Amino acid sequence: xxxxxxxxxxxxxxxxxxxxxxxxxxxxxxxxxxxxxxxxxxxxxxxxxxxxxxxxxxxxxxxxxxxxxxxxxxxxxxxxxxxxxxxxxxxxxxxxxxxxxxxxxxxxxxxxxxxxxxxxxxxxxxxxxxxxxxxxxxxxxxxxxxxxxxxxxxxxxxxxxxxxxxxxxxxxxxxxxxxxxxxxxxxxxxxxxxxxxxxxxxxxxxxxxxxxxxxxxxxxxxxxxxxxxxxxxxxxxxxxxxxxxxxxxxxxxxxxxxxxxxxxxxxxxxxxxxxxxxxxxxxxxx
Amino acid sequence: xxxxxxxxxxxxxxxxxxxxxxxxxxxxxxxxxxxxxxxxxxxxxxxxxxxxxxxxxxxxxxxxxxxxxxxxxxxxxxxxxxxxxxxxxxxxxxxxxxxxxxxxxxxxxxxxxxxxxxxxxxxxxxxxxxxxxxxxxxxxxxxxxxxxxxxxxxxxxxxxxxxxxxxxxxxxxxxxxxxxxxxxxxxxxxxxxxxxxxxxxxxxxxxxxxxxxxxxxxxxxxxxx
Numbered sequence: 001x002x003x004x005x006x007x008x009x010x011x012x013x014x015x016x017x018x019x020x021x022x023x024x025x026x027x028x029x030x031x032x033x034x035x036x037x038x039x040x041x042x043x044x045x046x047x048x049x050x051x052x053x054x055x056x057x058x059x060x061x062x063x064x065x066x067x068x069x070x071x072x073x074x075x076x077x078x079x080x081x082x083x084x085x086x087x088x089x090x091x092x093x094x095x096x097x098x099x100x101x102x103x104x105x106x107x108x109x110x111x112x113x114x115x116x117x118x119x120x121x122x123x124x125x126x127x128x129x130x131x132x133x134x135x136x137x138x139x140x141x142x143x144x145x146x147x148x149x150x151x152x153x154x155x156x157x158x159x160x161x162x163x164x165x166x167x168x169x170x171x172x173x174x175x176x177x178x179x180x181x182x183x184x185x186x187x188x189x190x191x192x193x194x195x196x197x198x199x200x201x202x203x204x205x206x207x208x209x210x211x212x213x214x215x216x217x218x219x220x221x222x223x224x225x226x227x228x229x230x231x232x233x234x235x236x237x238x239x240x241x242x243x244x245x246x247x248x249x250x251x252x253x254x255x256x257x258x259x260x261x262x263x264x265x266x267x268x269x270x271x272x273x274x275x276x277x278x279x280x281x282x283x284x285x286x
Numbered sequence: 287x288x289x290x291x292x293x294x295x296x297x298x299x300x301x302x303x304x305x306x307x308x309x310x311x312x313x314x315x316x317x318x319x320x321x322x323x324x325x326x327x328x329x330x331x332x333x334x335x336x337x338x339x340x341x342x343x344x345x346x347x348x349x350x351x352x353x354x355x356x357x358x359x360x361x362x363x364x365x366x367x368x369x370x371x372x373x374x375x376x377x378x379x380x381x382x383x384x385x386x387x388x389x390x391x392x393x394x395x396x397x398x399x400x401x402x403x404x405x406x407x408x409x410x411x412x413x414x415x416x417x418x419x420x421x422x423x424x425x426x427x428x429x430x431x432x433x434x435x436x437x438x439x440x441x442x443x444x445x446x447x448x449x450x451x452x453x454x455x456x457x458x459x460x461x462x463x464x465x466x467x468x469x470x471x472x473x474x475x476x477x478x479x480x481x482x483x484x485x486x487x488x489x490x491x492x493x494x495x496x497x498x499x500x501x502x503x504x505x506x507x508x509x510x511x
Contacts, residue, residue, distance in 0.1 A: 159373070159382070162366070166374050169363040175339050176357050177417065178377040 005131040007252040008245060013137035013206065015244020016144035017043070020199035021221030022236035023151065024192035028079075029230045030168035031188035033090040038078050038101040039221055040214030042196025044108060046071035047209035050201045051117040063119075068197035075193015079186045101214060108211035116213075121205025140202040147198055148237055155233075164188060168231075196221075216260055220247075223267035229274065242266075289350070290315045290425045290457050291336070296345035298331050305331040307481040308345070313425060315351075316455040318448075320468035320489065322502055323478035329461045330358050332478070333427045336459075351424030351457075352378065358429040358461075360414040364403035368394055371402050371413050375420030387416040390446060408439035415443060419450075425457040432464045440464075444471055465502030469493050477502075 021039055028036040046067040053063035078100055082093040121136035155161040166174045167184045174181050199217070200209065223243050228235020243266055247259040291313040298306040305328045313319045323329055334340040336347060337355045354375070363371050372384040372394075388395040391412050397405065402413060411431070418426055428447075432440040448471060450456045462468035469475055469489040476486045477498060485492065492498045 162370055162374060163377070165366060165370075166363050169365050170361060172339070173357065173361040173363060174374075176337055176355050176361060177375050178421070179374070 002129075002131045003252065005129075006133070007248045009131070009133050009137055009141075010252075011245035011248025012241055013134075013140040013244070014203070014248055015224070015241040016140050017199040017203040017240070018217075018220040018224040018243050019237040019240025020144060020147065020195045020202070021217055022224030022240050023148070023233040024075075024195035024199075025218075025221055025225040026228065026230055026233050026236050027164075027188045027195070028185075028192045029225075031164055032079075032083065032093070032167075032185040033171075034082060034093040034097065034185075035090075035222075035230070036078070036082070036189070036192055037094060037098040037218060038104065038214075039192060039196055040216075040218030041078075041101050041104045042071040042075055042193045043200030043203065043217050044209055044211060044214045045074050045104070046197035046200030047119075047204040047213075048108060048112045048117055048211075050204055051119045051209075052112070054119045060120075064201040067201050068194060071197025071200060072190050072194040075196065076186055076190040078193070079189025082189070083182060083185055101218075104214070105211055112211065114211060116208035116210040117204075118208040119204055121202075134206075136205050140206070143198070143202055144237075147195070148234070151195075151233060160187070216263075219260060219267070220263050223263045223270070226267060226270055226274075239270075288315050289313065289348075290317075291350075291353070291459065292346075292348040293332070293336070294346040294348075296332070296335060296347065297343045298328070298335055298340055299343045305481055306335070306342075309478070309481070309483055311476050311483065311486070313457050313459050315424070316451070316457055317474065318451055318458045318460065318472040320465075320472035320475035321459060321461045321478055322463070322465040322468050322475060322498075324501075325463065327478045328481040329478055330429055333357070333429050333459075333461060336427055349425065352422060354378070354418040354421040354423035354426050356414045356418045356426070356428040356431070358433070360407075360410045362402040362410055362413055362417070365401060367399050367401055368405070368413050369398045371417050372420050375417035377421070379420065379422040381420070381422055384416070384420060387419060390419070390450070391416050407434050408436065408443075411435060411439070411443060415446070423456065425459065427459040427461065429461045430463065431460065432462065432467055440467065447471070465498070469503075 021043055025036055025039045028034055049070045050063050050067035053066050058066065078097060081100060082096045122139045125132050125134045155165055163179050164184055164187065166179055167181050171181055220243060224240035225236045227239030243263055246266060247262050250258050250262050289312040293309060293311050296306050296309045309332060321329055331340060333355055335342050336353065363374065369384065372387055373382055376382045393409065394412055394416060397409060402410060431443060447458060451458060460468050460472055469492065472489055475489045475492050477484050493503060
């Protein structure tokens with residue numbers, strides 16, 4: 001039983017990271033209709049940057065925040081490139097983000113080499129009813145809860161957040177009232193970079209990050225995000241947690257190398273389920 | 287004329303199709319002008335060009351004051367509340383206090399926390415007009431004010447607009463398929479057909495012309511009777 005709880009907490013922590021990456025995908029998709037395939041790259045850039053900043057002697061807090069800042073900047077730059085043309089369609093932008101993710105492989109292996117890197121997180125563990133829980137896992141869970149609460153308040157209560165929701169809700173009307181839709185798109189990409197960056201610095205101490213970690217991260221993030229149809233950040237949180245726990249259980253009770261397959265199967269099942277539901281709704285409507 | 291809105295020889299093309307072909311019109315300060323015409327004449331394209339949403343191929347648009355636009359089909363933010371819809375209308379003006387809109391359109395005050403997609407067509411049109419007014423416009427373009435609304439709702443909205451025109455000197459460009467309403471409300475009108483202005487003049491004079499009466503007023507019915 002104690003193994004089960006240990007896997008559960010580990011899974012929730014892992015799923016929190018997926019949820020952060022997934023919510024970044026959701027933010028960008030809602031505002032720009034672009035599926036940002038470079039979303040996993042932000043976590044990699046943040047994780048590797050944090051390792052470098054620690055290597056340079058930066059203290060905890062400073063290194064992580066600086067690394068998140070770098071990821072947010074990279075997110076903003078991705079948006080700048082992906083939406084550069086006036087008539088660039090979301091489909092073209094998707095291909096551009098894919099190209100950027102491939103380009104990032106080269107840039108990252110040039111800057112950081114091809115070996116996985118890790119950095120220290122919160123050391124130690126606590127014991128609750130015979131279950132040993134890493135403090136870093138608790139930090140990941142608590143930080144994710146705070147980030148999602150802040151994201152919710154930002155979108156619901158601030159004027160900029162409402163402008164972002166307006167672009168998501170009706171881009172044409174957003175332009176009619178004078179919202180700079182392109183600027184909001186860039187902000188969404190920056191926010192996506194920030195959320196991916198947070199995931200990177202939180203997960204880095206739990207699992208080493210290398211230049212090619214972005215593929216599994218973006219698959220996991222995407223699987224988390226499609227639970228809400230790439231449209232609702234809070235559903236991405238739920239999706240991420242479900243996926244994290246599922247992967248953790250599979251790794252614990254079966255085989256760790258099946259983790260990505262679990263994400264893919266879950267993603268497929270959700271997409272097939274949603275498609276069937278849509279078909280039913282259409283059939284009933286007609 | 288002291289025009290607040292001036293369009294000269296405007297041409298808009300969608301690929302090979304010409305949506306607007308050398309369209310010229312003016313709206314004076316504090317004037318109410320109607321633009322009537324059948325479906326597909328290019329009326330909405332003209333308003334989109336005025337808003338900067340559509341790029342003209344050639345021609346000149348001059349807006350000498352704050353401009354706001356009520357688009358066809360209301361185009362609200364469906365999953366946002368009435369309050370938030372109104373607030374977002376203030377992007378250009380920066381004046382985010384909607385209390386004067388609730389005083390002007392009291393029907394909205396009771397539903398300010400409801401989502402826009404849960405409202406009736408008339409309520410949605412009121413929100414659309416209120417949202418545009420939040421920009422504190424000096425000239426307001428309204429695309430199909432009456433479309434799909436009960437006559438009593440149209441009358442109420444028209445009254446509010448006419449009173450804003452009288453008290454605040456709001457200039458209005460009313461784009462309508464309902465020519466009778468447009469000619470009743472506005473002092474001057476343009477007729478747009480297949481992307482071209484085919485006639486223009488004082489509303490009363492246009493309403494008397496056989497071509498306009500036959501095409502848009504159900505055949506020779508005199509205005510205001």
